[in-house]
Amino acid sequence: MTWTFDHLAFNTADGQALQDAFDALLGLKPGRRPPFPFPGRWLYQDGQALVHVIEQPALDEAALSHIAFRTDEDAAVVLKRVQGSGLPYQLAQVPEDGIWQIFVQMPGGLVLELDAKSGT
Numbered sequence: 001m002t003w004t005f006d007h008l009a010f011n012t013a014d015g016q017a018l019q020d021a022f023d024a025l026l027g028l029k030p031g032r033r034p035p036f037p038f039p040g041r042w043l044y045q046d047g048q049a050l051v052h053v054i055e056q057p058a059l060d061e062a063a064l065s066h067i068a069f070r071t072d073e074d075a076a077v078v079l080k081r082v083q084g085s086g087l088p089y090q091l092a093q094v095p096e097d098g099i100w101q102i103f104v105q106m107p108g109g110l111v112l113e114l115d116a117k118s119g120t
Contacts, residue, residue, distance in 0.1 A: 001081070003069040006115055007042075009052040012062035015041055018053050026050075034095045066103065068113035075100035075116035082114065 012018045019041060022028040028043035028051055042049035054065055071078060082089050082102055092101040094115075102114040 001071055001073050001078070003071050003114075006068040006070040006113070007048075007050055007052050008067055009054060009065040009113070010062050011054045011056050011059055011065045013055070013057050013059040014062075015039070015053045015055040018062055019043060022051055034097055036095060066111035066113045068101075068115060070099075070115040073116055075102075075118045078102060078114055078116045 010018060019028075019030060022043050026045070028045055030041050031044040031049065033040060033042040033049075033052075039055040041053045041055075043051040043053065052065075052068075079091075079100075079102060082104055085104070088105040090103045092103065093099065094101060099115050099117055102116070104112045104114060106112050
């Protein structure tokens, strides 16, 4: 099973300020974001959304939400591997894209998002 870095996600009360900082430092620009049921924005470089900003008004400071990797392996195979690890996880699906997101709670509090398509 081969993995590729996909994105970093941050929770913040001020999505515009974080967007401006990533633009000033890395030249990342806002682009397409699927219609998730929560506010946010995706910041792109060369067609890849490297940073996902999740807007949560109640937060005092921006914080890392998760690190994401993607694979060409079928989502069912990935899920079986995650279940075999014994680590707690949650499933979600990207609206319109059909990509399965498996959010794995890693030791120490880090959340790892594993992205895979179903039926590939």
